[in-house]
Amino acid sequence: ETGVTQTPRHLVMGMTNKKSLKCEQHLGHNAMYWYKQSAKKPLELMFVYSLEERVENNSVPSRFSPECPNSSHLFLHLHTLQPEDSALYLCASSQDSGPYNEQFFGPGTRLTVL
Amino acid sequence: GEDVEQSLFLSVREGDSSVINCTYTDSSSTYLYWYKQEPGAGLQLLTYIFSNMDMKQDQRLTVLLNKKDKHLSLRIADTQTGDSAIYFCAENARYNTDKLIFGTGTRLQVFP
Numbered sequence: 001e002t003g004v005t006q007t008p009r010h011l012v013m014g015m016t017n018k019k020s021l022k023c024e025q026h027l028g029h030n031a032m033y034w035y036k037q038s039a040k041k042p043l044e045l046m047f048v049y050s051l052e053e054r055v056e057n058n059s060v061p062s063r064f065s066p067e068c069p070n071s072s073h074l075f076l077h078l079h080t081l082q083p084e085d086s087a088l089y090l091c092a093s094s095q096d097s098g099p100y101n102e103q104f105f106g107p108g109t110r111l112t113v114l
Numbered sequence: 115g116e117d118v119e120q121s122l123f124l125s126v127r128e129g130d131s132s133v134i135n136c137t138y139t140d141s142s143s144t145y146l147y148w149y150k151q152e153p154g155a156g157l158q159l160l161t162y163i164f165s166n167m168d169m170k171q172d173q174r175l176t177v178l179l180n181k182k183d184k185h186l187s188l189r190i191a192d193t194q195t196g197d198s199a200i201y202f203c204a205e206n207a208r209y210n211t212d213k214l215i216f217g218t219g220t221r222l223q224v225f226p
Contacts, residue, residue: 010155042118043216044203056213090156105156
């Protein structure tokens with residue numbers, strides 16, 4: 001257990017559905033991240049939040065909408081997704097942002113878009 | 115642009131040493147990292163090396179950094195079946211040290 005939990009662990013949704021992924025960290029960290037992991041592709045950083053403010057948005061389509069209501073919780077709201085969005089979505093947190101910054105990862109949500 | 119490359123697969127016999135290689139493009143990276151991902155789990159930081167070091171050893175793990183060739187390697191001595199996992203190399207992005215650039219990951223399979 002890394003102290004970062006994600007729910008649900010698996011999600012199957014249609015292209016017209018709206019769903020949300022949830023991440024919670026119990027480590028007292030100030031920064032949280034969303035990554036997308038697709039087969040045979042590098043891990044892609046999607047969003048970074050530091051002290052509940054978005055500091056990085058890596059050209060992610062607007063059908064992905066993050067929300068960070070407090071430093072312990074991070075959501076990824078999904079709507080009108082495409083089949084190519086099927087992937088493992090990983091959440092991570094770190095104490096602070098900066099050059100050395102161990103990120104602790106959750107187990108991920110396996111998303112399948114039909 | 116920033117790029118981190120790794121081979122996709124490595125297969126070794128139990129008890130042998132494993133060497134996982136990584137090349138990166140950003141010579142200004144401050145830290146370079148190795149993460150491990152076991153089946154069904156998130157990534158876990160294994161070790162890291164500061165860019166002014168050539169080598170770092172931590173029990174069975176040895177990290178070698180060749181800055182001239184922009185080459186990073188992870189050696190696992192006496193590889194065990196529990197070491198079977200995907201290993202990711204990562205570097206800090208040039209203009210944003212909050213951002214880690216990951217490789218594709220190397221799937222290590224250890225057989226008896």
